[in-house]
Amino acid sequence: MESKKEIKQPLLEISDLFASTENLTILKGVNIKINSGEIHAIMGRNGCGKSTLSKIIAGHPSYEITSGKIELCGNDIEPLEPEERAQSGIFLGFQYPIEIPGVSNLEFLRVATNARRKFLKKDELDTFEFEDLVKEKLDIVKMDSAFLSRSINQGFSGGEKKRNEILQMALLEPKIAILDETDSGLDIDALRIVASGIKKIANENSGIILITHYQRLLDEIKPDFVHVMADGKIIKTGDSNLALELEKNGYDWTDEFINKN
Amino acid sequence: MLIGDKAAANTFPYIQSQQPNSEVEHEASTCRISEDQLFYLQSRGIEFEEAVSMMVSGFCRDVFNQLPMEFAAEADKLLSLKLEGSVG
Numbered sequence: 464m465e466s467k468k469e470i471k472q473p474l475l476e477i478s479d480l481f482a483s484t485e486n487l488t489i490l491k492g493v494n495i496k497i498n499s500g501e502i503h504a505i506m507g508r509n510g511c512g513k514s515t516l517s518k519i520i521a522g523h524p525s526y527e528i529t530s531g532k533i534e535l536c537g538n539d540i541e542p543l544e545p546e547e548r549a550q551s552g553i554f555l556g557f558q559y560p561i562e563i564p565g566v567s568n569l570e571f572l573r574v575a576t577n578a579r580r581k582f583l584k585k586d587e588l589d590t591f592e593f594e595d596l597v598k599e600k601l602d603i604v605k606m607d608s609a610f611l612s613r614s615i616n617q618g619f620s621g622g623e624k625k626r627n628e629i630l631q632m633a634l635l636e637p638k639i640a641i642l643d644e645t646d647s648g649l650d651i652d653a654l655r656i657v658a659s660g661i662k663k664i665a666n667e668n669s670g671i672i673l674i675t676h677y678q679r680l681l682d683e684i685k686p687d688f689v690h691v692m693a694d695g696k697i698i699k700t701g702d703s704n705l706a707l708e709l710e711k712n713g714y715d716w717t718d719e720f721i722n723k724n
Numbered sequence: 725m726l727i728g729d730k731a732a733a734n735t736f737p738y739i740q741s742q743q744p745n746s747e748v749e750h751e752a753s754t755c756r757i758s759e760d761q762l763f764y765l766q767s768r769g770i771e772f773e774e775a776v777s778m779m780v781s782g783f784c785r786d787v788f789n790q791l792p793m794e795f796a797a798e799a800d801k802l803l804s805l806k807l808e809g810s811v812g
Contacts, residue, residue: 521767522766522767523763524759544766545763545766545767546767546769546770546771546772546775549767549768549769561761561763563765563778563782565782565784566778566781571768574770574774574778575765575768575769578768579769582769614782615764631768635768635769
């Protein structure tokens with residue numbers, strides 16, 4: 464175990480992050496550090512800033528960092544465009560994946576994969592090479608190849624959209640994946656498929672942040688750390704037992720915590 | 725296609741019919757490039773210009789599919805030439 468600890472590298476480090484949108488401050492001093500091989504869960508009431516945090520890491524243009532820092536492998540990512548962040552290994556699994564009519568899912572996946580490969584100085588894949596790769600990855604989320612010829616997410620069910628997100632994660636092999644409520648709106652079977660897909664992709668060299676409301680996902684994927692967010696800050700961090708406590712006691716105590724401070 | 729923040733378009737439909745019993749209608753629609761769609765593509769590592777190009781070609785694909793092959797290819801090429809700085 465000792466040697467395992469030694470090879471851990473800090474991947475994502477967020478320090479004292481304040482961020483706002485339309486003059487409304489949403490993040491009020493977030494601190495979090497993710498090392499390679501770690502799985503973190505962020506939980507908290509609706510509106511506490513979880514999704515905002517994920518969008519800011521991915522570079523959504525509607526939010527502004529007012530102070531603090533986000534570093535990926537020691538490099539400040541604030542000056543980077545969303546596509547540069549993705550190329551350098553940040554992946555955001557959307558809570559509500561976007562439909563794009565007329566754009567083939569296969570072509571989208573290929574262009575995205577090649578953008579990441581180009582950054583990693585790997586050869587870009589032509590249509591045939593990519594089809595071989597994607598067919599191998601489809602198995603991870605038990606998707607049928609018919610999904611590839613459809614438009615991006617168009618007419619996909621809720622479960623299919625989320626599986627398509629995990630397929631993208633499998634193809635892009637990110638350093639850090641933030642999965643924003645990937646489990647919400649899924650039936651039990653789809654949840655198991657998505658969870659086992661995430662577990663297959665997880666490895667020693669990358670980190671995962673699961674944003675979730677439900678213990679059920681964390682039963683499938685045991686997090687190393689659980690963070691509770693309230694009013695734009697992480698107010699408590701613990702191990703997987705903290706999620707069980709939340710399941711039992713709810714979030715009322717977080718209000719008291721906020722009022723006290 | 726409109727390019728730049730001062731661009732505007734006015735449409736004055738004019739339909740002439742020789743058939744007094746016919747009912748004729750005109751329909752048009754406009755839309756802005758969706759910021760959500762753009763961010764989705766960018767968040768997957770796709771450059772801004774390429775993302776816009778993919779979205780616009782996708783939007784036009786239904787129409788292009790109805791065109792004869794030769795013309796469709798030409799239209800697709802023309803479209804990718806005109807994309808820089810498009811807003812809607």
